[in-house]
Amino acid sequence: MIGSIDWEAAVNARRSVRNYEMQALEEGKLKQLQDFAESMNVPFPHDVKIRFFKANPDKKLFTVFASPPDGAAFLAGTDIISISKAGFIGELLILYATNLGIATCWYGHYKTDELEQIMPHLGEYAALTQPKWGYGKNEVEGRRAICITPLGYWRNTGVRLIDRIQETFISHKRKPVSALLEDGTDAEKLSPNLNYALDLARKAPSAANSQFWRFGVSPDNQTITIAMPVGYKHMKWEHPDVDIGICACHFWLGLLLKNIMCRVSISQDKGRVVWRFEI
Ligand SMILES: Cc1cc2nc3c(=O)[nH]c(=O)nc-3n(C[C@H](O)[C@H](O)[C@H](O)COP(=O)(O)O)c2cc1C
Structure with a gap:
């Protein structure tokens, strides 16, 4: 698992990116991410699932920036131990992506109805009223998208105000x-x-x-x-x-x-x- 990846460099290089090229990941890179997500070894049992999705090239999902074509969601039960495990597992994927030169941004306040539309995941719970942002404030039944991340390439032509504020x-x-x-x-x-x-x-x-x-x-x-x-x-x-x-x-x-x-x-x-x- 540790193998050929320079995890230290990935930790130091990773930044939240909120400005993306509207360019899909190369098939090979997406496959590498999917394989890594499938074979990841972590030192605890868990029910976290990583799902990859295709997003619309607009601001509906992340609101403050337009989504690149690819993204990933970290799904888990909503008790605090499960969401903490989702943090651990999600970060491994994010660091692995960083190592492949892919930009990411942890995102908790994604637009819930937009995610359900592009990546149906709520199943029987979709019929219930959903919170506008993220999966909600409290523990709920079933597995939810705890956080999501865009997966793409940083568009670094000109620094937009939102990036300057973040910086x-x-x-x-x-x-x-x-x-x-x-x-x-x-x-x-x-x-x-x-x-x-x-x-x-x-x-x-x-x-x-x-x-x-x-x-x-x-x-x-x-x-x-x-x-x-x-x-x-x-x-x-x-x-x-x-x-x-x-x-x-x-x-x-x-x-x-x-x-x-x-x-x-x-x-x-x-x-x-x-x-x-x-x-
Ligand atoms: C669990 C989690 C949820 C986050 N949710 C959001 C979010 O909803 N919107 C956003 O713009 N950034 C979000 N961020 C990104 C943080 O603002 C960012 O990680 C932090 O400012 C540190 O900057 P860096 O990631 O560039 O090191 C989130 C980060 C984490 C870890």
Whole structure:
């Protein structure tokens, strides 16, 4: 799984792209993405499904930019553990796509009726009234599109206002590891390998770049937890546990890149998801 892909370069190169060429992915690249999605090995059982779709070349789906012809949706149950796993699995696909030179953007507030039209996925639930944006605020029955992403090529001729705003206010700037450690853990005292994996983790994307993950490290550096602070609420994004799964994915890749084996467990504690890595 780790194999021929430069995951570290993908973590560093990935950016949310909101300006696309109206050009379909080459068949070969789409096939590579599909094969990767089918054969992906992750360290936990799950019911997440990646579906690829063809979108209309207009602004209906993403509203603030026109969709390129291709996209992918991450479908899962809507309990917080399942959506967090969707974050982990979705990020693996996004990093793999980055490695192929494909631009992406995590998107939670896609237009729900447009997605159902281009990629019917609601089945018996389609008859119910659906939220306008995304799958809704709360847990619901059945599997939903937790987030989607465009898959295409960055159109970099001229910087549009929306890109400039993103760059200035909610850009890729990230907090240092030292600001994310719980219980006064000193970043200087972490092993170099752990520092490396946490550095990849802190670079994860999060809704509005909120970076609400916190890292708990046991004194012997053998157990690491990733979770949001108890009681955390985001003003606009209803599902921050998705982002925690994304961050956990980066951390897991960091350990793998350092040949560190670990046991991964995912649990629900005090209303949020806790990812635990035992080295
Ligand atoms: C779970 C999740 C949902 C997101 N939803 C949206 C969205 O609905 N609209 C949008 O423009 N960007 C969305 N983003 C993109 C973030 O704004 C972006 O990842 C963040 O600002 C960091 O920038 P970067 O991805 O370029 O590093 C989402 C990101 C994540 C992780």
